[in-house]
Amino acid sequence: LRKLGVKINKIKKGKYEFLGKGLGSFHCKKNTVLDFSNSGTGARLIQGCCATNPNIQVKLTGDKSLSKRSMKKIIKVMEEFGAEYFPKNKFHFPLTLVSSELPVGIKHVAGISSQIKSATILAGLNAFGKTTIIEKIKSRDHTERMLKHNSAIKIKKGEKNIIEIKGKKALEPINISVPGDPSTASFYAALCLLNKDSKIILKRVHINPTRIGFFNIIRKHNGKISFKNKRIESNEIVADVHVKNSKIKNLKVGGKFFVSCQDEYPIMF
Numbered sequence: 145l146r147k148l149g150v151k152i153n154k155i156k157k158g159k160y161e162f163l164g165k166g167l168g169s170f171h172c173k174k175n176t177v178l179d180f181s182n183s184g185t186g187a188r189l190i191q192g193c194c195a196t197n198p199n200i201q202v203k204l205t206g207d208k209s210l211s212k213r214s215m216k217k218i219i220k221v222m223e224e225f226g227a228e229y230f231p232k233n234k235f236h237f238p239l240t241l242v243s244s245e246l247p248v249g250i251k252h253v254a255g256i257s258s259q260i261k262s263a264t265i266l267a268g269l270n271a272f273g274k275t276t277i278i279e280k281i282k283s284r285d286h287t288e289r290m291l292k293h294n295s296a297i298k299i300k301k302g303e304k305n306i307i308e309i310k311g312k313k314a315l316e317p318i319n320i321s322v323p324g325d326p327s328t329a330s331f332y333a334a335l336c337l338l339n340k341d342s343k344i345i346l347k348r349v350h351i352n353p354t355r356i357g358f359f360n361i362i363r364k365h366n367g368k369i370s371f372k373n374k375r376i377e378s379n380e381i382v383a384d385v386h387v388k389n390s391k392i393k394n395l396k397v398g399g400k401f402f403v404s405c406q407d408e409y410p411i412m413f
Contacts (some may be wrong), residue, residue, distance in 0.1 A: 145190075145370070146273070147173070147177075147178060147287075148170040148172050148176075148194070149165075149169065149170055149171045149172060149228055150162060150163070150164065150170075150248060150375070151163040152183075154321070156373045158289070161252035164317070165311060166314060166315075167269060167270045167315065168196075168197050168198055168270050170190060170193065170194060170197040170403055171199070171200075171343070172200065172202065174188070174201045175201060175202070175203055175240070176202050176203070176204045177202070177205060177265035178202050178203065178204055178205070178296075179205050179206065179239075180204070180205070180206040181206055181207050181210070181262070182206065182207050182209050182400040183206070183209050183210070183215055184259065185259055185411065186379060187204065187206060187210065187215070188215075188218050188238075188259040188260060189259065189262055189263055189266060191215075191218055191227075191263055192206070192218075192263030192264060192265070192267040193221055193244055193266050193267070193270075194227075194241055195222040195225050195226075195227035195241065195244060195247070195250055195267045196225050196226075196227070196243065196244055196247035196267045196268075196269075196270040196271045197241065197243050197270055198245070198303075199243065200241070200242070200243035201240065201243070202240070202241050203238060203239070203309045204237055204238060204240070204241055204399070205237050205238040206237045210336045211236055211237045211238070212236065212239060213236070213237065214235050214236060215235050215237065216235040217257065217260055217272065218256075218259075218263055218362040219235060219239075219258050220265070220299065221250075221252060221260060221263070221264055221267075222241075222267060224250045224252070225244050225247045225248070225250060225267050225268075225271055226241040226242075226244030226245065226246060226247050227241060227242065227243055227244045227247075228244075229241055229242075230242070230397060230401075234298045239267045242314060243367045246269075246272070247267070247270065247271035247272065247308070247311075248271055248272050248273055248305040249268055249271045249272065249274045249275035249276075249311050250264075250268070250271075250275055250276075251275075251276045251278070251279070252264050252275070252276070252277045252279070253277075253280070254277050254278065254279045255281075255400070256281055256283055256340055256376060256403050257283065258283035258285070258286075258287075258311075258354075259347070260283035261277060261279065261283060261287075261307075261329075262286070265277065265287050265291070265297070266287070267352065268309035268311055269296060269309055269313075270310060270311060270312065271311040271312075272311050272312060273311055273350050274308055274309065274310055274311065275308070275309040275311065276305055276306065276307070276309075276333075277306070277308075277362060278305075279304060279307065280304050280305070281403060282305055282352075282354060282403070283340070283354060283403050284352070284354045284403075285352070285354055288378070288381065289352075289378075289379040289380055290318070290320065290378070290391055291315070292312070292379050293316060293318070293379075294313070294315050295310070295318055296309060296311075296313040296315060297309055297310075298310075306320055318329070318378075320376070320378045321341060321377050322378075323348050323349060323350040323377060324346065324348050324349040324350060325349075325350060325382065326332055326349055326350050326351065326352075326355045326356055326358075326359070327355070327358075327381050327407040327408060328373075329346045329349045329385060330358045330359070330405075330407075330408045330411060331360065331411060332346060332371050332387075333346065333358075333362075333369065333385065333387045334343060334411045335390055336389060337362065337367055337368075337369075337380060337386045337387060337389060337390050337392060338389070339389055340347075340389055341364065342388070342389040343389065344385070344386075344387050345384055345385070345386050346384065346385040346386075346387070347384050348382055348383075348384065349382065349383060349385045350380055350381070350382060351371055351374070351381050351382065351385070352381055353381075353384045353404070354382055354403070354404055355404060355405075356405075357401040357402075357403070357404030357408070358403030358405040358408035358411065358412070359371075359385070361395065361397055361401055361403070361405065362390075362413070363391065365392050365393040365394075365395055365396075366390055366391060366392050366393050367383065367387075367390045367392050368387065368388035368390045369386070369387050370385075370386045371383040371384070371386075372384050372386055388390075395412055
């Protein structure tokens with residue numbers, strides 16, 4: 145973000161101030177290198193921000209692991225907004241991204257990837273007109289919650305979620321408190337569940353319904369997990385997760401849980 149002209153100040157340990165300048169304010173020298181190391185989430189979200197930002201030409205790269213991961217899906221969506229990638233028909237880093245000169249809102253049918261959905265939302269914010277995302281299977285919704293207080297986004301819930309983004313609408317500044325990651329918490333919970341006479345309290349964990357598939361599965365199979373001290377912080381549900389050693393039944397996990405606990409499947413295996 146600093147390479148894209150964002151001013152970031154460290155206030156103290158764990159607290160930062162980001163000074164935004166509004167939509168379309170990213171700027172950098174031509175062919176600035178953006179190295180995402182091993183962050184697939186960062187790579188996709190920043191592409192969403194850059195694709196519709198005027199006058200951006202950046203080189204995208206990452207480590208060996210990230211460079212093996214295909215960017216084809218995100219590339220195809222950003223190309224609908226008018227962005228270009230070079231070399232053509234290459235879908236792995238390193239790549240060059242050239243932003244759209246005249247981005248126009250699109251209609252996108254989302255899959256299970258919340259990263260691509262979020263990148264589409266971010267690109268739509270800076271595109272002319274309306275961007276519509278049709279979500280057949282509800283995936284992680286942190287971006288929507290973060291933007292909830294803005295009139296630029298509207299969500300129609302039903303059998304299919306429909307997310308509408310009105311482009312070029314000024315966004316209100318926000319203060320965000322980042323809670324504990326439920327995927328990381330799941331590993332500690334699993335150790336506790338399997339160790340005799342163990343118990344643990346995981347403080348201030350994020351329990352967004354799209355993220356707690358692991359906890360729900362374990363609870364259905366005799367796992368002693370409870371959420372206490374629930375509250376809303378920055379439009380997200382946060383709680384203290386109480387875990388006790390349990391005799392867990394053999395797990396039977398249907399595919400419907402995958403979206404809400406894809407990072408936790410290795411624990412269950």
